[in-house]
Amino acid sequence: xxLAEIKKMVSDLKAQSSPxxxxxxxxxxxxxxxxxxxxxxxxxxxxxxxxxxxxxxAAAIYITFLQGSLKSLxxxxxxxxLIFGNCSPGVQAxxxxx
Numbered sequence: 001x002x003l004a005e006i007k008k009m010v011s012d013l014k015a016q017s018s019p020x021x022x023x024x025x026x027x028x029x030x031x032x033x034x035x036x037x038x039x040x041x042x043x044x045x046x047x048x049x050x051x052x053x054x055x056x057x058a059a060a061i062y063i064t065f066l067q068g069s070l071k072s073l074x075x076x077x078x079x080x081x082l083i084f085g086n087c088s089p090g091v092q093a094x095x096x097x098x
Contacts, residue, residue, distance in 0.1 A: 003032065006028050006031065006032055009024075009028060010024075010025060010028060013025070
């Protein structure tokens with residue numbers, strides 16, 4: 001039900017001077033709210049899709065960067081330093097949110 005249809009129905013009800021005008025207006029208001037909720041749901045789902053694409057892209061870029069960094073390491077012992085150095089700030093940040 002579109003907004004124009006709802007407005008037309010309200011104006012028709014006012015013209016008829018229906019004794020249940022408030023009840024009819026209430027029903028139309030609820031119908032309008034349902035339509036708004038449907039729109040908000042679609043908008044939220046699309047926003048989550050975009051965020052998941054961005055998150056996946058960031059993870060792919062990070063893995064590519066990590067692979068490139070691993071190739072340039074001079075010694076195998078530096079691997080632990082690289083992994084700890086990359087994971088440590090994330091762990092610290094997660095601990096601060098609690």
